[in-house]
Structure formats: structure tokens, C-alpha cells
Amino acid sequence: MHPVLFIPHIIEDIFDFATQQTDGNESESSAPSAELAKYRLAWVCRVWRAVLAPRVFIDLYFYMQRSPYFKVVEDDIEYTKSSMRSMVEVVDGRFLYQTNMDLIPAHVQPRTVTVHLESGDLLSSSAVGYLTHTVFVQNSWPAVKELYIVVDEPDLSLFRDQVDYRPMERIVQAVLSQAPNVSAYMMESNELSGPLMNLQAAFGVHAINVTRLDLHTNGCDYSRLELPALADLTVHCETDVEIDMLPPFSAHKIQRLQVFNITPRVLYHMFAKAKVEGTVRYPQLEELAIELDSLMGDLGPPDLHHPVIRYEFPKLCSLHLKTSGQSTPNVYDVFANAPLKYLALSDVHFFDRIDVANLPSLVSVSLKRQAGEDYLLPQAIVNNLVVEPVSSLRHLTVGYMDNSAFKSCRFGCLSLRSLYIGGSVSAGVLESILGQLPALVDVGIGYWQTAQCKTTKLKTIRSRVDVGNQSMALNTSLARLEICAEHRSGRVGHRHRGVGWIVPVLARVPSLEKLSMYGWSPEDEEVATILQAVTDKRVCRHAKHFVDLLVCVKPSMENHLFEYAE
Known part of the structure; x- marks a missing residue:
């Protein structure tokens, strides 16, 4: 791909970043405030609109709320009247309706439709009639391929009544009459289910077009469902589901x-x-x-x-x-x-049956077990059946285990490009890994942070870098390293020294471009020492690549490269 073709993707990423909430959580895709922020950015200039109109203006949403007054439900899903410029109408003095339909340029065809109801009781009201007879009938969306239905669970709903899902059929039918080319249908609802929606009746003649079905609800009747293209x-599934409660498929x-x-x-x-x-x-x-x-x-x-x-x-x-x-x-x-090619096992007890030597096409393995009384992965099994056999593995994720075992094991998967290791990793283990895997590009490790962790002194880092400089480079391919802090109480054996030990190790990795630290504050004393060390003239004399090293410190655990084990 020519470099100029990446420009739309880059601008789109900028838009996504700019519309994130300040706490780091992204808004829901249908949240009006998030959509409005994208529109404001897109109208900066004609060039931006031409490039991004087909990307930004693809989501069409309709939101219904029980009251004409806005209520903040969650910080990351706020619907605030003052921040909206999209169409807002009060229906029958009881319901509030919002849409971004008037913000989408006439020449742009939306690709997805989202119908978002604040609570299930809206299905038994005039709100459904307003959507089906007033809103949807006035439009045509031939380019729409995906339909999302979301029914929120209301506040203080412990003693709520069961929801009659049958009126949902009318909503789906009304949308499909204006968007006949929908091929993907998604529905999410956590409401208690009363009478069920007949999904086949809702799709009608459009059932032959459905190729994708994503259901997180117990409000559908599948007994007569026929989707020949699914x-x-x-x-x-809900608890106690039986085989006849699952959607049929070929x-x-x-x-x-x-x-x-x-x-x-x-x-x-x-x-x-x-x-x-x-x-x-x-x-x-x-x-x-x-x-x-x-x-x-x-x-x-x-x-x-x-x-x-x-x-x-x-x-x-x-x-x-x-x-x-x-x-x-x-x-x-x-x-x-x-x-x-891709195998992921979580919380299972048959790890001993996995032998990558018998799976020649395997390129990615993920083995995880949640923390608990017996949460450690079987060390010998992981080493003997996954790590040590000669294989073509390129990506490996290993959840909690005694990571000291990695120090003595010999890797047979020499083509590994990404590796994540759960739990706390020591300097010796990391050095052993980097020294054996010549193709590594991305590495993620854990680190157990406790109140007893000793802060590493800059002079200690300097002396260790001086000693390490007398040795050969550990690795010449690693570009990105992530450290994920796990804050624990009490002592954790020998793992109570500060994370500053990472600097002398990375000084011997001349290919390193980025160090990301998750779970630390930029004001943390240990982090300050690391930042000081990677810019220290004496350290940089031995580790010249530190001059261009990007160090990112994030208090949250979001947006890291790896899906961590816990």
C-alpha cells in the first residue's frame, strides 16, 4: 500500500482518540456526545470531510428515554442535553427521542443502524409506535448492513416486571423495510424476559439475507427460525438453557x-x-x-x-x-x-493434552488460568509441550505460573515475535528469554508491586549498565516492551525490589523503541528514577538507543498490547 493511502486511517485514529472520555474510557458507539465530537472535527475543512465522510458518518442511531429530562446513568454513557445538537423531540410528554440523522450529510449513506432503548418498558408504550410510524417510514437506507438493538436495564430494577419483547418485532420490521440489505443483526438486553419476540416473524422475507447473528438476550423465540445464509x-446463553433454546444453524x-x-x-x-x-x-x-x-x-x-x-x-x-x-x-x-493456527485455553484442566509438536500449523497459543487457590499453570507441562518443542509459533501468551522456570528452559519456538508472561518476571528470566529468541518484537511481562518494594538508586543503575556494557547485546529485534504492575499486599519473596532493574537489561537491547508501564503513576518515585536513568548522559553513553526511546507511563491497564491473564 502506498504511504499516502494510510492518511485516512491515521486521521480516523486521531478522531477516535480525540473523542475518548477524559478518564480513558471510550464512549459507547451510539452515545450522542461522542458522535457530536466526531462531527465537529469532521467539519474543520472540506478536505477532511471528503476523506472521512464515508468513515465518520456511517453510524445512524435512534435513542429513546422514558422521561423528557436527562438522567446521568453512568459517567461513561452520559446523554447530556446541553452537549447535543442532534434532533431531540419529546414524545407524548413522556418519552424523549434523539437521533443523529440530521447530522449525516445527504450524500453519505449510513452503514449501521442502532436502536437504543433506555429500558424494556418502552416496548409496551407509544414509543414503539412513534419509531415505526413516524421516524423510520420517512427514510431509506439501502447501504445499511448492520442492525443493533440495545435495551438497557433501568435503575432500581430489582423488583421490575418482566418485559414483553413482542413489540420488538415491529421495530425490526420497520427498520428492515427501509434497510432491506441488512445482513447482520445484533441484540443485547439484560431485562427479565416475559413473552418472547418471534425472530422469524421480525425478519420476514429478509431472513434470507441474514449472514451474521449476535444475541445477548433471552427475549427471542427461535422455534421457527430459518436463516439459510447464516x-x-x-x-x-442464559442459565439452564436447553438445546432447543439455541438458534438453529446449518x-x-x-x-x-x-x-x-x-x-x-x-x-x-x-x-x-x-x-x-x-x-x-x-x-x-x-x-x-x-x-x-x-x-x-x-x-x-x-x-x-x-x-x-x-x-x-x-x-x-x-x-x-x-x-x-x-x-x-x-x-x-x-x-x-x-x-x-490459533489456540486459546482459559481455566481448563487438560493442558497436558496440548503438544505443539503435533500441531504443525499452530502460530499462536494462549494459556491462562485465573488467580485463585490453585491458579498456577503446570510449569513442566507448559515447558515440555509448548515452550521447548521445535515449532513455528509466532505468538505466545502464558498466564500465571512459576516464571523462574523460564530461566533454565530452552526455547524451541525460535520464530516467536510476541510473548506475554503473566505474574512477576525477574531480570534473570527476562535476560534468558531475550537471549534465546532472535525474532521477538513485542514482549509483555508482569511485575508484583508491593509497599515493601525498594526504590532503585540512579547510581545502582549506572553501575549495572557499566557492567552490562561489557557483554554482547541481548537482543537486536525487540521493539516494544510492556510492564504491567500488579499491586499486592505484603511481601512476595525475592520479588520486592523496585522495577528499576529493567533499565540495565534494556540497555543491552539496541533495537528497543518503546517502553510502556501500566499501573504506575508518573509521580511514582521508581518511575521517576527510570525516566531519569534513560536520559542520563552516563547511561546513554552505553545505551545510545535510549536517546530515541519512547517511555509511556499509564495509571490504567487499558489499551495495552496483550490481554492480561487476570
């Missing part, structure tokens, strides 16, 4: 499948529905994510790898398995013969 399905057509909070028994029956002559086959499935709710007493079949059933996933390249509960059924063997 290729991408995401379902967040095992021969589905390409991406994500099912969260499903019991092993229901998972087994979901697979078994596709069984033909003793074989379960998903010929087009490329991505699969499953979060198992392994409750005691509902483990279903003890092993999905039943001797009389064969499982075939000839195109499955991405697999993410996560469990929540006290037991983990063995489901990994079902996918053992798939041509996996």
Missing part, C-alpha cells in the same frame, strides 16, 4: 461460531445434531469459541470424544475454550485433528 453466530454452512455459558451436556447435543452415520462434520467452520459452564451434576457425557462418534473440522483454524465451574470435561480431543 455463517456467523454468537450466542450468550453445520455445513457455519463459518464462525461462538457460544458462551453453555453446559457440556448442551454442547454435546449441539454437536450430535449434526451427526450423520456416526460422524459429526463442520466442513466450513473456521473459528470456534466455547465457554463452558461446568456445574457439578451437569457434566453430560464424561467425554465428548465418544468412541462411536468421529468429529471432523477440516477448516478449523481458530479455537478458544474456556470453562467456569468446578470441573472440566475433556472436550479438547474433539478438535485434536483440526488444522489449528
Whole structure:
């Protein structure tokens, strides 16, 4: 791609950054205040509008609230009357309606429509009639491909009534009549469900166009649902869901499948529905994510790898398995013969079955276990089956384990380009890793920060840099290093010295361009010492690359390169 073609992407990133909230949290995509900020930026000049109009003005939203008076619900989702310039109308003196429709230039076609209701009781009111008979009928959106429906849970809703979702059918029908080319439908609602919406009736003749379905709600009836083109399905199940409560799909057509909070028994029956002559086959499935709710007493079949059933996933390249509960059924063997490229396992108890030597196509592995009484990953298993075998791995994430094991292990995955290690990493471990992996570009490590951490002195850093300068460079490919602080109470063994030890190590990494420190304040004494050290003339005499080193210090844990283990 020619460098000039990156300009629109760069400007778009600037807009996204400029419209973030001051606390670092981004606004919801449909928040009027966030949209308005983008519009103000876009109207700076004609050139910006020409470049960014197709990118900025693609989201069309409609927001309904119970009262004509604004109420602040959350700091990061504020709807403030004073900050809005979009259309605001009071309906029947009881409901407030907002849209950004009047801010979108006539020559720009929106690509997404969001209908956002403040609470479920709006579905049983004249608000639905206003949207369907007054708002939607006046427009045409032939370029819209995605429809989002969001129903918020109101404040003080502990004793709220169940929601009748049937009027939602009218909203979906009204939008689709003006946006007949919608192919992706997403709905999110945490309200208690009463009468269900018939999703097939809502789609009507447009059901043949739906290729993507993302449902985080228990308000839909799927009993008559037929989506012949469905290729991408995401379902967040409620507790005690049964197999007939899941949206139906074709095992021969589905390409991406994500099912969260499903019991092993229901998972087994979901697979078994596709069984033909003793074989379960998903010929087009490329991505699969499953979060198992392994409750005691509902483990279903003890092993999905039943001797009389064969499982075939000839195109499955991405697999993410996560469990929540006290037991983990063995489901990994079902996918053992798939041509996996990306594998992520979270909180499972069958790590010993993972052997990258038997997965020649694997390029990315993520192994995590949440902190708890027995949260450490099995050290020997991780080393013997993942780290040490010769492989083509390029990305590796390892959750909490005894990281001292890395100091003595020999890496066989010499093509690694990114590595994240949970828990606290010492200088010796980091030096061992950098010295063995010649292709590393990105590294993320943890650091246990306690009240007993001793501040590193500048003179100590200077002396260690002087000694280290007598050795060869540790690594000549690493460009970015992230350190994530984990603040803990009490002592943590030998890991109670300040994080300033990182400077002498990085002095031997001449390729380093950026150091990011998450969880520290810029006013922290240890951080101040590091900033002083990387600009110190004596240190820079040995580490000339420090002159151009970018150091970022962020109190929050957001926007780091890696998804951390906890």
C-alpha cells in the first residue's frame, strides 16, 4: 500500500482518540456526545470531510428515554442535553427521542443502524409506535448492513416486571423495510424476559439475507427460525438453557461460531445434531469459541470424544475454550485433528493434552488460568509441550505460573515475535528469554508491586549498565516492551525490589523503541528514577538507543498490547 493511502486511517485514529472520555474510557458507539465530537472535527475543512465522510458518518442511531429530562446513568454513557445538537423531540410528554440523522450529510449513506432503548418498558408504550410510524417510514437506507438493538436495564430494577419483547418485532420490521440489505443483526438486553419476540416473524422475507447473528438476550423465540445464509453466530446463553433454546444453524454452512455459558451436556447435543452415520462434520467452520459452564451434576457425557462418534473440522483454524465451574470435561480431543493456527485455553484442566509438536500449523497459543487457590499453570507441562518443542509459533501468551522456570528452559519456538508472561518476571528470566529468541518484537511481562518494594538508586543503575556494557547485546529485534504492575499486599519473596532493574537489561537491547508501564503513576518515585536513568548522559553513553526511546507511563491497564491473564 502506498504511504499516502494510510492518511485516512491515521486521521480516523486521531478522531477516535480525540473523542475518548477524559478518564480513558471510550464512549459507547451510539452515545450522542461522542458522535457530536466526531462531527465537529469532521467539519474543520472540506478536505477532511471528503476523506472521512464515508468513515465518520456511517453510524445512524435512534435513542429513546422514558422521561423528557436527562438522567446521568453512568459517567461513561452520559446523554447530556446541553452537549447535543442532534434532533431531540419529546414524545407524548413522556418519552424523549434523539437521533443523529440530521447530522449525516445527504450524500453519505449510513452503514449501521442502532436502536437504543433506555429500558424494556418502552416496548409496551407509544414509543414503539412513534419509531415505526413516524421516524423510520420517512427514510431509506439501502447501504445499511448492520442492525443493533440495545435495551438497557433501568435503575432500581430489582423488583421490575418482566418485559414483553413482542413489540420488538415491529421495530425490526420497520427498520428492515427501509434497510432491506441488512445482513447482520445484533441484540443485547439484560431485562427479565416475559413473552418472547418471534425472530422469524421480525425478519420476514429478509431472513434470507441474514449472514451474521449476535444475541445477548433471552427475549427471542427461535422455534421457527430459518436463516439459510447464516455463517456467523454468537450466542450468550442464559442459565439452564436447553438445546432447543439455541438458534438453529446449518453445520455445513457455519463459518464462525461462538457460544458462551453453555453446559457440556448442551454442547454435546449441539454437536450430535449434526451427526450423520456416526460422524459429526463442520466442513466450513473456521473459528470456534466455547465457554463452558461446568456445574457439578451437569457434566453430560464424561467425554465428548465418544468412541462411536468421529468429529471432523477440516477448516478449523481458530479455537478458544474456556470453562467456569468446578470441573472440566475433556472436550479438547474433539478438535485434536483440526488444522489449528490459533489456540486459546482459559481455566481448563487438560493442558497436558496440548503438544505443539503435533500441531504443525499452530502460530499462536494462549494459556491462562485465573488467580485463585490453585491458579498456577503446570510449569513442566507448559515447558515440555509448548515452550521447548521445535515449532513455528509466532505468538505466545502464558498466564500465571512459576516464571523462574523460564530461566533454565530452552526455547524451541525460535520464530516467536510476541510473548506475554503473566505474574512477576525477574531480570534473570527476562535476560534468558531475550537471549534465546532472535525474532521477538513485542514482549509483555508482569511485575508484583508491593509497599515493601525498594526504590532503585540512579547510581545502582549506572553501575549495572557499566557492567552490562561489557557483554554482547541481548537482543537486536525487540521493539516494544510492556510492564504491567500488579499491586499486592505484603511481601512476595525475592520479588520486592523496585522495577528499576529493567533499565540495565534494556540497555543491552539496541533495537528497543518503546517502553510502556501500566499501573504506575508518573509521580511514582521508581518511575521517576527510570525516566531519569534513560536520559542520563552516563547511561546513554552505553545505551545510545535510549536517546530515541519512547517511555509511556499509564495509571490504567487499558489499551495495552496483550490481554492480561487476570
